[in-house]
Amino acid sequence: MLEIQDLHVGYYRDLNILQGVSLHARKGQITAVLGPNGVGKSTLLKTVFGFIKPQRGVISFAGQDIAGTPSHNLVQLGISYIPQRQSVFPQMTVEENLELGAWSFRSDKARIQERIEANYKRFPVLRDRRRSPAGELSGGTQRMVEIGRILMADPKLILVDEPTAGLAIRLEKEIYDLLVQLKEEGVTLLLVDQNIRQAINIADYVYVLELGRNRLDGPRNQFEDFKKALWL
Amino acid sequence: MQYFLSLCVTGLVMGVIYALMALGLTLIFSILKVVNFAHGEFYMLGGYTSYFLLSAFTGLHPILAVLLSGLIVGVIGLIFELVFLRPIHKGKIERPSEYAVLVTVGLSFFLIYLSLALAGPVPHRPASFLTGTVSLGTVNVSAERLIAGVFSLVLLGLLLLVINKTWVGKALRAVSQDKDAASIVGINPLAMNSIAFAVGAGLAAIAGALLAPIFSVTPDIGAAPSIRSYIIIVLGGMGSIQGSILGAVLIGLVESLGTGYFPDPSRALNYKMVFGLIIFAFVLLFRPRGFFGRKET
Numbered sequence: 001m002l003e004i005q006d007l008h009v010g011y012y013r014d015l016n017i018l019q020g021v022s023l024h025a026r027k028g029q030i031t032a033v034l035g036p037n038g039v040g041k042s043t044l045l046k047t048v049f050g051f052i053k054p055q056r057g058v059i060s061f062a063g064q065d066i067a068g069t070p071s072h073n074l075v076q077l078g079i080s081y082i083p084q085r086q087s088v089f090p091q092m093t094v095e096e097n098l099e100l101g102a103w104s105f106r107s108d109k110a111r112i113q114e115r116i117e118a119n120y121k122r123f124p125v126l127r128d129r130r131r132s133p134a135g136e137l138s139g140g141t142q143r144m145v146e147i148g149r150i151l152m153a154d155p156k157l158i159l160v161d162e163p164t165a166g167l168a169i170r171l172e173k174e175i176y177d178l179l180v181q182l183k184e185e186g187v188t189l190l191l192v193d194q195n196i197r198q199a200i201n202i203a204d205y206v207y208v209l210e211l212g213r214n215r216l217d218g219p220r221n222q223f224e225d226f227k228k229a230l231w232l
Numbered sequence: 233m234q235y236f237l238s239l240c241v242t243g244l245v246m247g248v249i250y251a252l253m254a255l256g257l258t259l260i261f262s263i264l265k266v267v268n269f270a271h272g273e274f275y276m277l278g279g280y281t282s283y284f285l286l287s288a289f290t291g292l293h294p295i296l297a298v299l300l301s302g303l304i305v306g307v308i309g310l311i312f313e314l315v316f317l318r319p320i321h322k323g324k325i326e327r328p329s330e331y332a333v334l335v336t337v338g339l340s341f342f343l344i345y346l347s348l349a350l351a352g353p354v355p356h357r358p359a360s361f362l363t364g365t366v367s368l369g370t371v372n373v374s375a376e377r378l379i380a381g382v383f384s385l386v387l388l389g390l391l392l393l394v395i396n397k398t399w400v401g402k403a404l405r406a407v408s409q410d411k412d413a414a415s416i417v418g419i420n421p422l423a424m425n426s427i428a429f430a431v432g433a434g435l436a437a438i439a440g441a442l443l444a445p446i447f448s449v450t451p452d453i454g455a456a457p458s459i460r461s462y463i464i465i466v467l468g469g470m471g472s473i474q475g476s477i478l479g480a481v482l483i484g485l486v487e488s489l490g491t492g493y494f495p496d497p498s499r500a501l502n503y504k505m506v507f508g509l510i511i512f513a514f515v516l517l518f519r520p521r522g523f524f525g526r527k528e529t
Contacts, residue, residue: 075418
């Protein structure tokens with residue numbers, strides 16, 4: 001589904017964060033990318049989503065080269081992104097936030113209504129808070145607004161950056177269950193995480209990065225021992 | 233009492249015209265995160281464009297000339313945005329905030345000297361929309377100002393409708409609240425930048441064209457209204473649309489009343505802007521964010 005080859009990315013001149021990362025997010029699977037802080041995991045997702053232009057390397061989605069394509073065009077292709085920080089529109093209501101998720105098909109009123117209903121069914125709490133400004137919600141509910149907003153457009157691939165960073169521990173399970181549920185609905189996920197135990201638990205395939213390069217990779221069962229070794 | 237009421241009406245009329253200009257500045261600031269230091273010069277260009285349109289096409293209705301000057305200056309703003317401001321948002325400028333100040337101040341000087349070269353230092357005055365006065369109950373107002381005020385009010389209403397109810401308006405608000413989140417839902421923030429800058433420049437030009445028959449146009453006429461607009465948007469809270477409208481009406485009223493009741497009428501007009509500044513200082517003393525300012529996060 002998403003194929004990355006020899007990706008080099010840097011913010012400043014020749015100081016590159018990513019120095020030749022390659023990975024493959026297989027269709028209908030959860031692919032986890034792990035590694036210590038500062039290894040370039042978030043940079044990887046930002047580059048795939050078009051926020052940063054890569055120096056060199058190939059990013060292809062469903063056979064199409066998308067390296068350097070602006071984000072709004074990627075959304076049309078079915079790629080979505082959940083950044084690590086909160087990204088709701090704080091002064092808009094929950095419902096307005098969801099509506100904006102329909103930007104790419106904004107003339108189709110019936111479909112917008114249907115998608116909003118589907119979201120309220122999935123997240124009943126959003127129906128109760130539909131008129132509240134999204135910025136006043138708790139961190140967990142804001143995360144649901146963000147996920148609901150990108151689900152409006154039925155994405156094929158979702159890039160997820162540390163979905164539970166800064167959230168209460170009791171919400172963790174809920175969020176990871178949701179990711180598994182999305183996978184079962186046929187969505188492909190590329191997950192970047194610090195929460196190694198949870199990420200390995202839900203992933204089908206795992207990549208580990210070190211200093212901007214691939215360190216090791218393999219299907220989940222190869223990492224079960226690794227989990228024990230880390231006393232996770 | 234009658235004197236007081238007529239000062240209030242004049243103040244309100246000036247207030248809604250100021251609001252057009254301040255709203256343009258707010259729109260540009262909240263979407264592009266750039267303070268447009270050439271805003272007063274768009275105002276000046278609006279006056280000149282309306283003047284030259286009316287002298288080139290006799291028979292053109294003055295109100296139509298006002299709209300056309302908004303459109304023409306809007307296109308000039310759009311071109312400037314595409315050439316000089318877009319590189320900032322594409323991450324091609326190393327020190328974006330300094331660059332934005334320099335490039336808009338540069339545009340301001342360029343437009344002042346360009347109009348000095350083309351039109352000369354003498355004042356030009358486009359034809360009035362209407363002459364005479366209109367009686368509102370016991371108060372007499374000049375018909376020209378009244379029409380300018382009503383026109384601005386209608387335009388303000390339309391703008392608020394567009395911003396609050398249409399998809400473009402929603403996209404503009406989305407970009408102003410979180411640019412990356414707007415990209416995530418598929419909005420192109422660069423397109424919104426262009427729209428905001430063009431509309432903002434056009435609004436300043438419309439304000440300039442509306443006031444040109446009253447105050448005449450010279451190349452340096454933009455300075456006072458642009459300073460006033462900065463005061464208004466800080467007073468209302470940076471980036472707030474309601475705030476800039478409220479701030480503009482307040483400044484309009486205060487200036488009108490202050491000038492009207494100044495003890496020495498022969499010097500009153502020279503102090504016009506001072507009255508607004510006094511209110512400004514007081515509001516900031518007690519509410520540094522302005523009326524509707526967002527808290528820094």
